[in-house]
Amino acid sequence: MKVTKRVGVCSTFGGLFDSFENDMCDKGCRHLYTIEHQFKSLRQMKCSLKSNKIALHMDFTENYSCKLSSEIQSYHFGASRNQVTIHNVVAYTSLGIFSFSTLSDCLRHDPCAIWCYLQPILEHVLEINPLIDTIHVISDSPATQYRCKTNFFLFCTRLYVISRGKLKAASWNYMEAGHGKGAPDGIGAVLKRTADRLVSNGHDMSSASVVFSALNAAQLGIKLFL
Secondary structure, eight states, X not given: OOOOOOOOXXXXXXXXXXXXXXXXXXXXXXXXXXXXXXXXXXXXXXXXXXTTEEEEEXXXXXXXXXXXSSOOHHHHHSSOOOEEEEEEEEEEETTEEEEEEEEESOOOOSHHHHHHHHHHHHHHHHHHOTTOOEEEEEEOOOTXXXXXXXXXXXXXXXXXXXXXXXXXXXXXXXXXXXXXXXXXXXXXXXXXXXXXXXXXXXXXXXXXXXXXHHHHHHTOSXXXXX
């Protein structure tokens, strides 16, 4: 059993200052250099995309907790509240930028679920532009989601199946830890705030299919998949 507890450390002001300075010079400067280099490289990649290339920036949004316009006390404070998984993708192409999101009642965030959420988006993108033969994926690097051997295997196999062998090259780019918010987080914020506004106007959000229908009717300019 793992227990986290608070432990006090006594030191002088000079010792605290030296420790802070060492951490900043070692870990802090390396982190700032890496994230700045990543942002610069990704910006160059996005700005130089040709008609046959696409960059997909993806991330999960914190699960949306379903709400009702009028809730009894046991539902409001109980554990029976349903949740909706929201997986967002921003597609950068030579023709413009497009926003996608997949909603699901399934609460899994593992690689198998990720590729279920990605499949309709990839099929839609390849249908819109059949010239695409190169895909660059951008994501953060949690070991339970994107950065693991299962995802590497699916990345090497599912892309070939979904594209029916049309893709010639693909890359997966991991962001530095603590990179801050990105474009996919903006999609999640729009969807969740819109859903909350609809609830306050009398609409019940009880499941992923209900949320999907309500957000589609709101016409947010985000292509949704269920």
